[in-house]
Amino acid sequence: MSGNATGDTPAAPLTVRPLGTDTWPAFARLVEANNGVWGGCWCMGFHVKVGKGRTPQQNRAEKEQRVREGRTHAALVFEGDNCLGWCQFGSSTELPEIKSRRTYEKDLTTLPDWRVTCFFTGKGLRKRGVAHAALGGALAEIARAGGGTVEGYPEETDDRSLSGSFLHTGPMAAFENHGFTRTRPISAHRWVVTRTIAPA
Numbered sequence: 001m002s003g004n005a006t007g008d009t010p011a012a013p014l015t016v017r018p019l020g021t022d023t024w025p026a027f028a029r030l031v032e033a034n035n036g037v038w039g040g041c042w043c044m045g046f047h048v049k050v051g052k053g054r055t056p057q058q059n060r061a062e063k064e065q066r067v068r069e070g071r072t073h074a075a076l077v078f079e080g081d082n083c084l085g086w087c088q089f090g091s092s093t094e095l096p097e098i099k100s101r102r103t104y105e106k107d108l109t110t111l112p113d114w115r116v117t118c119f120f121t122g123k124g125l126r127k128r129g130v131a132h133a134a135l136g137g138a139l140a141e142i143a144r145a146g147g148g149t150v151e152g153y154p155e156e157t158d159d160r161s162l163s164g165s166f167l168h169t170g171p172m173a174a175f176e177n178h179g180f181t182r183t184r185p186i187s188a189h190r191w192v193v194t195r196t197i198a199p200a
Helices: 024-033 056-069 101-106 130-144 172-177
Strands: 014-018 073-079 082-090 114-121 148-152 181-185 191-197
Touching (some): 073 130, 082 130, 130 191
Parallel strands (some): 114 148
Antiparallel strands (some): 014 073, 148 191
């Protein structure tokens, strides 16, 4: 007998795959289903300054080009063949446009080897562990790439009710559950968190 106790077909387990030319179509479908992500960013906002003067079509084209050239990294979370969300990561050179940058640079001593900059989960797919799975996948990819120091810049909610878009740099709980340590605050609610990943 198939299905579960309620008669529903059980959901496929979540799997994580890196963003690449083979996973680009699934990534693009999710972005297109969510209005280009926050009005057409296409997850370019930490690569370059987006907004006025840049169109969603330009962002899409540049993102796809970076994928083809291996200049953008993300851990994509799948349920079967459907991409549910992702966690973006990369070097400081690849992802220079972080939030609260002026305060961040004021007390900066050494740039990290890697940054975790952005999370996204598709509309209607939240509260299923996508961010947690994506961060775990990103750290596994970082280990395979040689490891090193990793920084994230999550928001501390402090019981505030926040939308998913406001928390696009990631929830603090996901980072702490993956062994990150708070290093220093860079805004009223945003922290630099760090962890060192050993090579795989």
